[in-house]
Amino acid sequence: MKLLKRVLWVTGVVGVLGLLTVVILYFIMKDDLPTVEEIRDVRLQTPMQVYSADGELIAQFGEIRRIPLRLEEIPQPLIDAFLATEDQRFYDHFGIDPIGVARALFLLVSSGEIQGGGSTITQQLARNVFLTLDQTFTRKVKEAFISLRLEAALSKDEILELYLNKITFGNRAYGVGAAAQVYYGKNIDELTLGQMAMIAGLPKAPSTMNPISNPERARERRAVVLGRMLAENFITETQYRTALAEPVKTRYHGPEVTMSAPYLAEMVRSRMVEMYGEDRAYNSGFKVYTTASATQQRAAQRALQDNLHEYDERHGYRGPEAVLWEPDATPLSREEIIARLAQELSIGQTEPVAVLAVAEQSITVLRDDGSEIEIGWPGLRWARAYLNHERQGPAPKTAAEIVAVGQQVRVRETARGWRLAQIPEPGAAIVALRPEDGAIAAAVGGYSFRLSQYNRAIQAERQAGSNIKPFIYSAALENDFTLATLVNDAPINQWNPGSGIAWRPRNSPDVYEGPIRVREALAKSKNVVSVRLIRALGVNKAVEYLTRFGFDYDTLPRNESLSLGSASMTPLQVARGYAVFANGGFLVQPYFIDRIENSEGEVVFREIPTVVCASCDHGGREVVQAPQVITEQNAFLVTEAMKSAVWGGGSWAHRTGWNGTAWRIQRSGPITRKAGREVVGKTGTTNDVKDTWFSGYVSGLVTTAWVGFDNLERELGRTTMNENLSSAEQPISGVEAGAKTALPMWIKFMEEAIAEVETAPFEVPPGLVSARIDVETGKLSRKSDHTTRFEYFLPGTAPTEYAEEKSTPNIFGDDDSIF
Structure with missing residues (x-):
């Protein structure tokens, strides 16, 4: 009895001291423990996802991949697998499992060190959310306190x-939803029992x-999980053996991106940061x-890549990327070839391959x-040799003239079948926006984001060339010129005493027609006419006028070369300027983020666009009137x-x-055949053909396309026709x-994109008058034949004089058709 009393007394003292220790530790650590409010406000770190306007996933950013799921969305066998393996008494304990603690204490006493084990699911959650993974006594005590708070809250x-x-779960996958995607590329409800285990x-x-x-250690661990499930009667013997026999077949699955738009995604990422x-x-x-529309974004990427490949094929084949073995050497084994190819990247539309055999006209x-094609x-x-930017070799007759084994x-792969290819050398960009509010419908900044992250659509400031002329002509129309005004299309030779040289701007082609109407001069892109217009306006007035279209005053040249496009602009800046003509004279602000939703689906940001008509119905959306x-009338x-x-x-007849x-x-046909659709645009080419442009629009979409080398010294060059190809196959x-x-x-893109655009004719605005003029003199005409046309003023x-009537008989008869 004395011994029993002593044992009870010691036990009581130890218990009281233990309880006192726990209380003291609690008060010591209290300030470091999360509050009930913090526990209830635990947020799941989930990645940022970027979508097209119509809901296709473009990109996912963030170190952590997570797909938050409600408990009822998680299959019961998967829940059972975790309970059986990690905490079979989860629903019975109060956050700390005494049996597990006893086991951990035994390991501590037997080894002298804190070992793993003994942690309940609640404790694991406490550690993952609020603590580190350090194996220390302090961390374990904090873990216990937080677990109790979790169970209470x-x-x-x-x-x-x-x-x-x-x-x-490794590979940056957090949560079972992400794990299913990363390892199996499946939704969680599509997993097999073996995959859940x-x-x-x-x-x-x-x-x-x-x-x-x-995979071998993973197989062993899976067997442990399945064994625990069987022991806890969560699965039958048959289910156990079937799942145990499943092959360990998995690979890394990236985010389920349904639409590739890396340049646009990077624009979003940068803005979000x-x-x-x-x-x-x-x-x-x-x-x-x-x-961005998914259809239009895909069309833009295809158009840009296809166009660069067509340019590349015109200029010739630059040869193989590498020689895996020489013709007289021992060939690599199939396995060695595949291993070498696996180290190379597929870029854009191209993929690396090894030449195994060369026939007369095939390879x-x-x-x-491992497949062969x-x-x-x-x-x-198409693959005649590339010699330089202006010369190509003769058209090949056999495949052996082009490639060799090894x-x-x-x-x-194209619609016409597989083709020999190479990564195009020039850069390119295409950007489309809606003129009524500046929303970017598509943006592609280069051939491949993997090859270059430089976004030429918004970063490449290149000389605009003749793409600038519509703005110069707009200024002229506001200052006493009309579409019927005659301007002398004749060579200019201006001596500059400061430099000691003469400035001789030339037309391209170098053809001059004498007096020409303003309408025709812009349509034919007459350089000397543009120079004469800026002279009539004055350079300073022209510079001031161009700032109306959003161009930076400080970057515009203060000389007559401005009229030929010496100013440097990005494709997006050019498209924004053209939108002013397309929307009736309003300067909209381009934007590419429509709205941002938080993890609960609440809208936390919505762009307030500048719009052409703020008083129109915008579905309750807040908008700002564009200036x-x-x-x-000028825009029209x-x-x-x-x-x-x-x-x-004129009249071709x-x-x-x-x-x-x-x-x-x-x-x-896709662009022009729709009744009532009108399409307009302007080409642009700089000196030495270093930059080429086209900007154009229909009433609902403005698009600018640019092609040039990133190296400002390189020219796009010239080509001759390839005699192997018909004019239809190589029309340029x-x-x-x-x-x-x-x-x-631009044409390739618009042929697809225009299907989603509600377009209409450009209506004649109030205030304009129409008069029949003589196309040669720009004066009024009493005729109604091919020598005249109606013009807007x-x-x-409008002119007040009539053209002198000529007595030359019209052997073709009257014809009102002048287009």
Whole structure:
């Protein structure tokens, strides 16, 4: 009895001292413990996701991949797997499992060190959310206190739900939803029992038991999980054996991006970091909806890549990327070739392959997945040798003139089949926006973001060339010129005593027509006429006028070269300027983020756009009225002149017809065939063909396309026709120019994009008058034949004199058709 009393007394004292110790430790650590409010406000770090306007995932940013799920959305077998493996008494204990603690104490006494084990799901959650992973006594005590608070503040189901969404599974996957995506590319409800067991086994050691990096250890761990599930009667013997036999077959699956738009995604990422800071932007679960249409964005990327490949093929083949083995050497084994190819990147539309065999007019190549493809003569015959930017070699007759066995080359798949390819050297950009509010519908800043992150659509400041002329002509129309005014298209030779040289601006082509109407001069892009207009205006007045279109006053040259496009502008700046003509004279502010939602789906930001008509119905959205910078009448007159750049003028039946620089648009049925649709635009080419442009629009969409080398010293050059190809297969030769190099990209894009655009004719604004003029003199005419046309004028600016009637008989008869 005395011994029993002593034992009881010692036990009581130890208990009281233990309780006192716990109380003291609690008060010591109290300030470091999370409050009930903090516990209830536990936020799941989720990545930022970027979407198109129509909900397609463009990109995902953030170190952590997480797909938050409610407990009822998680399959019961997966929940059972975690309970059986991590905490089979989860629903019975109060956050700390006495049996588990006893086991941990035994390990401590037997080893002298704090060992793992003994932690309940609640404790693991406490450690993951509020503590570090350090194996220290202080951390373990804090973990216990936080676990008790968690159990007091949250229900068991809430704790389990947080746990399954918070824990890490390796490869930056946090939570079971992300783990299913990362390892299997599946939604969580599509997993097999074996796959669920594999995921449930990962939290113990995500790096060393990872099925991607260590499949054998992952298999062993899966067997442990399945064994625990069987022991706890969560699964049957048959289910156990079936799941145990499943192969460990997995690989890393990236975010389920459904639309590639990396340049646009980077624009969003940069803006979000600017708005919220890096940590909050990446880990707060923001969903960013852009203004870009998935259809139009895809069309823009295809148009840019296809156009650069067409340029590249015109200029010739630059040879193989590498030689894997020489013709007289022992070939590499198939496995060695595949291993070498696996080290190379697919870039844009191209992928690396090895040439296995060369026939008379075909080749066989091996891809990095082990498959072989044959490329016939239609995919090879373009590949005459590249000599320099102005010369190409003779057209090849056989495949052996192009490639050899053992070479590493690139190929691309097209609608016409597989083709030999190479990564295009020039840079390019295309940007489209809606003129009524400035929303960016599509933006592509280069051939491949993997190749270059430089976004030429918004960063490349390049000389605008003749793309600047509509702004010069707009200034002229506001200062006493009309579309019928005659300006002398004749060479200019101006001596500069300061430099000791003469400035001789020339037309391209070097053809001069004498007195020419303003409409026709813009449509034909007459350089000397543009110079004469800026002389009539004065350089300073022209510079001031151009700032109305959003161009920076300080960057505009203060000399007559401004009229030929010596000013440097980004494609987006140019498109914004053209939008002023398209929308009736209003300067809108381009934007690409429509709205931002938080992780709960609440809208936390919505862009307030500048719009043409603030009083119109915008569905309750807050908008700002865009400033009107030119008159509606002026915008219409410039649009009319650029319409002639597409359709030309005169009468082909009477041999007076002429084409504008954008005449190739006429061939595009998808753009032109819709009744009531009007399309306008302007080409642009700089000296030495270093920059080529085309900007154009329909009533609902403005698009600017640019092609040039990033190296400002390089010229786009010229080509001759490839005799292997028909004119339909290679319709462009000669010197590269806006009409040949940039316009085809614009056409390719608009042919697809225009289907989503509600377009209408450009209505004649009030205040304009129409009069029939003589096309040769610009004066009024009493005739109604091919020598005349109707022209639009501001009130009081129409000609008052009539052209002298000629007595030459009209052998063709009257014809009112002048286009």
